[in-house]
Amino acid sequence: MLTPLSEPVQRMTPSRYLAFARAVQALGRAQDRAAVVDAVRQAAREVSGASGISMSLRDGEECVYVAEDADFELWTGQRFALEDCISGWSIMSGQQAIIPDIYADMRVPHAAYEKTPIRSLVMTPIGEPNPFGALGAYWDELDGPQPGDAEMLTALAAVVGSTLRAIDLAEVLRLDRERAERLYRESKELLRSQAEAERHQTLLINELNHRVKNTLTIIQGVARQTLRGATSLDDAHDSFEARLHTLAAAHTLLTSLGWRPVMVRDLLASATAAFEPATHQAFSLDGPDLRLSPSTAVAMALALHELGTNAAKYGALSSESGQVDIRWWLARSPDGPRLRLMWRESGGPPVVPPSRRGFGSRLLESGLARELQGAVRLEFPSTGVICHIDAPAPLPGELNGGPSPEMGRVGA
Known part of the structure; x- marks a missing residue:
């Protein structure tokens, strides 16, 4: 028997369900990380109902913002130390952060948000059991996240994480093939x-x-x-x-x-x-x-x-x-x-x-x-x-x- 959906999720509008379905289809067709990032950029905002979204990936002890969709400028292309940003906190802890007032939460680097209208957010880790990225959703009002929003973001992040792992596996297979072809080229000389x-x-x-x-x-x-x-x-x-x-x-x-x-x-x-x-x-x-x-x-x-x-x-x-x-x-x-x-x-x-x-x-x-x-x-x-x-x-x-x-x- 399927686990019944929570009441807040049941109240979600059909358009958000359709956006989630389109995102899953796009992720299923993705052949590389760029396609995954593009699918998240196109769908995550409508799925979450947020004023803006971002996606960041871990690179050593830093997180790199790789995508955004918002009415205001965020941080795409910028790097932050994991301990200096809320996305890094979510990656390192493996927990979702639901923050109704960013200026009342010391995990949020307030200086980075002063030039934006953001007042509340949800940050969701990507990848289990060891997260390697984070999906951020932002609202320009206090208490922006509504019941069910966090669950939809968790579901989307789970699909994104599984897709990226599958792509990584395909990349390993591709490298194995290249290695075999290289061995052939070397052996051919002998x-x-x-x-x-x-x-x-x-x-x-x-x-x-x-x-x-x-x-x-x-x-x-x-x-x-x-x-x-x-x-x-x-x-x-x-x-x-x-x-x-x-x-x-x-x-x-x-x-x-x-x-x-x-x-x-x-x-x-x-x-x-x-x-x-x-x-x-x-x-x-x-x-x-x-x-x-x-x-x-x-x-x-x-x-x-x-x-x-x-x-x-x-x-x-x-x-x-x-x-x-x-x-x-x-x-x-x-x-x-x-x-x-x-x-x-x-x-x-x-x-x-x-x-x-x-x-x-x-x-x-x-x-x-x-x-x-x-x-x-x-x-x-x-x-x-x-x-x-x-x-x-x-x-x-x-x-x-x-x-x-x-x-x-x-x-x-």
Whole structure:
């Protein structure tokens, strides 16, 4: 169920809702930071109902005003020390400032405002959990901000922050591509023939394109599933950012290995580290030395994130004595060897089977099962949730040591 809108927001005029919708659409089309700044400049004033707006970004220990829309001159292009301006206060504290009288608030640098008609303001941080900018709205009268204005600005700042982070991720991918092309150019000089150089270029570009497309496909799928199951804007933002962090951690691990197959034990340790409680060691890992292909490893990391999140909220990890045992092995099937992994919770609150499949269950049993090219099955005994994951077996040459005893069990 969606979180009901507050009464002040419900009283907002349709034109402001339309302005917010246009801003979201413009931000969705933005390909770089300049386009984001332009979208904010065009929409923020109408969304907020303010006499003027500004946008500033952090640059080291300073904030730089990059955009404004007002009937009076503000500070675009100027720099201020973070501790000397209200936007810096909002960035450093991560809090929204609602100031009905700027000359009664010592956080505001009064000298900077004397040449303006501004009497009240709202300053909202951009970016979570570490803000990197601020969105300012100004009124030329005391008590200018009305009920609901701050909420609209918070929502707009959240969309701006998510858009800028997505653009930064795209920039990282672009730099990766440029780095690969540069490596090609350097390696071409060492190759003995033009034919060998062209073959090497094709391999590099095809591999990079494949990796980038796969990453973007996964991000789009996660975003679609997250928005479909979210109950509020904050819930969607937090869930999407947590899943992006999981995806980034899996990519970091794979990058450190040169995008070669990764050890199952290393992947599990990385994916569960964020859920390990400070009071005791909750996770037990047991299985043979096996390696997973990069694509299987990314999907497996996302599956483990969903299980860990559910366990921390409702399951074994919500209890001081809760345990999660993870076992994996190779099993034979009519289609050949398969990797089997079992997640078993114990010591948590009694489990009641759900009357219907929730968002997390659907994501595991449908979306992530497709990404794994296998199957995910959930069980809900009273002692704790059990999850069975079936995934493609390691490729030939990716085994370290012999197969587990379960290799002799057909369909195990």
